[in-house]
Amino acid sequence: MRTDQPAPPGGGLRPDVHTGKVALVTGGGTGIGRATALDLAAGGARVVICGRRPEPLAEVADQIEALGGSCVTVSADIREEGSVTTVVGHALEAFGPVDVLVNNAGGQFTAPAEEISPGGRRAVHRLAVDATWAMTREVARRAMIPQRSGAVFFIAFSPRRGIPGFAHAASARAAVENLAAGLSLEWSRYGIRTVCVAPGTIATGGLDDHYTAEDRERWERSVPLGRLGRPEDVSGLISFLASPRAPTSPAPPLWSTAERTPGVPGTPCPTSPRRNPTSPRRTRPPRTTHDPLRH
Numbered sequence: 001m002r003t004d005q006p007a008p009p010g011g012g013l014r015p016d017v018h019t020g021k022v023a024l025v026t027g028g029g030t031g032i033g034r035a036t037a038l039d040l041a042a043g044g045a046r047v048v049i050c051g052r053r054p055e056p057l058a059e060v061a062d063q064i065e066a067l068g069g070s071c072v073t074v075s076a077d078i079r080e081e082g083s084v085t086t087v088v089g090h091a092l093e094a095f096g097p098v099d100v101l102v103n104n105a106g107g108q109f110t111a112p113a114e115e116i117s118p119g120g121r122r123a124v125h126r127l128a129v130d131a132t133w134a135m136t137r138e139v140a141r142r143a144m145i146p147q148r149s150g151a152v153f154f155i156a157f158s159p160r161r162g163i164p165g166f167a168h169a170a171s172a173r174a175a176v177e178n179l180a181a182g183l184s185l186e187w188s189r190y191g192i193r194t195v196c197v198a199p200g201t202i203a204t205g206g207l208d209d210h211y212t213a214e215d216r217e218r219w220e221r222s223v224p225l226g227r228l229g230r231p232e233d234v235s236g237l238i239s240f241l242a243s244p245r246a247p248t249s250p251a252p253p254l255w256s257t258a259e260r261t262p263g264v265p266g267t268p269c270p271t272s273p274r275r276n277p278t279s280p281r282r283t284r285p286p287r288t289t290h291d292p293l294r295h
């Protein structure tokens with residue numbers, strides 16, 4: 001398949017790959033979360049999606065139901081105390097124990113590090129780290145630990161080594177990435193897999209609405225393939241990793257959809273000094289007659 005062709009529905013997996021499973025996707029009304037909810041439903045999962053605005057959630061639910069699937073929506077700000085308990089309670093009531101949790105809700109703003117106020121940093125960490133932790137713990141305690149199985153996904157960033165203008169956000173995602181790695185060790189005894197997916201820059205409404213064209217173009221140029229990813233690139237990976245076909249041993253804690261190089265793509269590969277006619281010829285060190293393997 002050419003990479004600029006639309007991805008097949010369900011990430012190309014069998015339509016019964018998630019049959020009998022219940023999935024909870026935070027931020028499932030838009031972008032990557034929406035694509036993930038659709039892919040999991042296309043594989044037969046019953047899906048619960050949450051977000052603050054009811055309208056995008058309802059649109060996704062209608063789409064899933066039109067395709068013969070089941071979807072329940074819960075409108076909630078998961079940063080608020082008590083809302084996580086409410087969301088998980090609705091999921092359990094509607095469909096029973098949650099098998100797959102996708103901690104997708106997240107967001108930030110770009111600002112020079114020195115201009116990010118404590119409140120601004122806190123707003124971002126409350127969602128990406130605190131709400132993600134609260135949701136994971138709640139789902140684990142009420143569904144996955146009792147049933148001794150489950151898959152929990154976290155969303156990080158690529159590149160992972162830091163992003164200018166994103167000091168608050170990239171550090172939050174580093175915390176989440178480490179959480180996924182630690183839980184994968186700790187909760188394997190319950191049969192719970194925890195996986196962090198680090199998408200490259202993905203063309204979503206969220207990216208269009210919250211970042212300048214200049215930033216988006218700069219980020220696009222930094223992707224090795226030279227184009228933004230699609231939400232389906234990420235959702236297809238999550239759907240595969242949630243499926244029985246996913247590798248489980250050893251459990252890989254991090255999957256990246258596009259790791260970047262620090263340089264600009266298209267930079268010519270440095271030529272070997274020996275082949276570059278303008279470089280001075282390297283002089284070989286004199287051969288030694290001593291063979292260290294022979295005494």
Ligand SMILES: CCCCCCCCCCC/C=C/C(=O)SCCNC(=O)CCNC(=O)[C@H](O)C(C)(C)COP(=O)(O)OP(=O)(O)OC[C@H]1O[C@@H](n2cnc3c(N)ncnc32)[C@H](O)[C@@H]1OP(=O)(O)O
Pocket residue numbers: 106107108109110111116117118119120121123124127157158159162163164200201206207210219222260262
């Ligand atoms: C090596 C280089 C390679 C480069 C490669 C780059 C790759 C880039 C990859 C990009 C990856 C990420 C993309 C995405 O995540 S797309 C997702 C799109 N969606 C969003 O990002 C969501 C948009 N943001 C928000 O919804 C909100 O900003 C947020 C949820 C983060 C906060 O909302 P909240 O309602 O809590 O905010 P408040 O208005 O109540 O403010 C709270 C505090 O935050 C401060 N704040 C808010 N906005 C800004 C801003 N724009 N600038 C500075 N500060 C801000 C606000 O002042 C409050 O702080 P104080 O209490 O101190 O005043």
Ligand SMILES: NC(=O)C1=CN([C@@H]2O[C@H](COP(=O)(O)OP(=O)(O)OC[C@H]3O[C@@H](n4cnc5c(N)ncnc54)[C@H](OP(=O)(O)O)[C@@H]3O)[C@@H](O)[C@H]2O)C=CC1
Pocket residue numbers: 026027028029030031032033050051052053054076077078079104105106107108127155156157158198199200201202203204205206207
């Ligand atoms: N697009 C990209 O390039 C990349 C994105 N990511 C991450 O992937 C995830 C999805 O990104 P993307 O689809 O682009 O972004 P979107 O902005 O489209 O999606 C974010 C979703 O989260 C929901 N959400 C935000 N805040 C809350 C909250 N407090 N409580 C409940 N739901 C909330 C939003 O719904 P509502 O506003 O109605 O609450 C929205 O549906 C985010 O975590 C993002 O940071 C990571 C790497 C790259």
